[in-house]
Amino acid sequence: xxxxxxxxxxxxxxxxxxxxxxxxxxxxxxxxxxxxxxxxxxxxxxxxxxxxxxxxxxxxxxxxxxxxxxxxxxxxxxxxxxxxxxxxxxxxxxxxxxxxxxxxxxxxxxxxxxxxxxxxxxxxxxxxxxxxxxxxxxxxxxxxxxxxxxxxxxxxxxxxxxxxxxxxxxxxxxxxxxxxxxxxxxxxxxxxxxxxxxxxxxxxxxxxxxxxxxxxxxxxxxxxxx
Numbered sequence: 001x002x003x004x005x006x007x008x009x010x011x012x013x014x015x016x017x018x019x020x021x022x023x024x025x026x027x028x029x030x031x032x033x034x035x036x037x038x039x040x041x042x043x044x045x046x047x048x049x050x051x052x053x054x055x056x057x058x059x060x061x062x063x064x065x066x067x068x069x070x071x072x073x074x075x076x077x078x079x080x081x082x083x084x085x086x087x088x089x090x091x092x093x094x095x096x097x098x099x100x101x102x103x104x105x106x107x108x109x110x111x112x113x114x115x116x117x118x119x120x121x122x123x124x125x126x127x128x129x130x131x132x133x134x135x136x137x138x139x140x141x142x143x144x145x146x147x148x149x150x151x152x153x154x155x156x157x158x159x160x161x162x163x164x165x166x167x168x169x170x171x172x173x174x175x176x177x178x179x180x181x182x183x184x185x186x187x188x189x190x191x192x193x194x195x196x197x198x199x200x201x202x203x204x205x206x207x208x209x210x211x212x213x214x215x216x217x218x219x220x221x222x223x224x225x226x
Contacts, residue, residue, distance in 0.1 A: 046059065083166045088177060094113055095181035095185055099185045110178075114175040116173075116175055132164050134152075139152060177222045193211075
């Protein structure tokens with residue numbers, strides 16, 4: 001009798017779970033999967049005015065033969081190689097820093113580091129444009145401390161423009177990654193860190209051998225999002 005009741009309860013719970021899962025799958029299919037599939041179908045047609053004809057992979061071949069597209073793709077690969085690792089490493093370092101119980105005003109620093117994520121994109125773009133102008137704050141500061149002898153053309157030179165974009169993106173999104181790392185750090189049991197200290201592990205060993213392995217799921221998530 002008890003076995004029958006437990007089976008019925010499990011079946012009822014299973015049905016409830018599938019109700020929630022089916023709703024999520026339906027919403028994902030309508031708003032994510034269907035648009036992606038439909039866009040792939042549209043990419044196989046060439047449209048002029050109201051008429052369109054099927055060209056198969058012709059548009060893709062044309063795209064990879066476009067010098068502007070290849071240049072844009074190369075620029076994105078540069079951001080992927082340089083900006084993403086930098087943003088992840090800085091986010092993890094800052095999370096460890098603001099998670100320290102010895103740090104005073106931790107709430108203030110957490111808010112200050114996360115604040116760039118919620119600033120308006122327009123305001124943030126104008127701010128960096130003003131700061132990185134030829135006569136802007138950055139050049140004046142670097143010349144004042146004798147790092148450079150003449151202003152750097154941050155916005156118009158191809159190399160320095162990429163550097164400016166990487167700096168701007170890191171400033172805006174490092175705090176976003178930091179919050180994920182911070183939430184992961186707060187779930188790590190203090191017993192594991194105390195055990196590592198008893199075994200003679202210093203700060204670096206605790207970080208790389210205890211903290212980082214337990215943050216692998218969050219590191220993977222932030223890498224994909226970045």
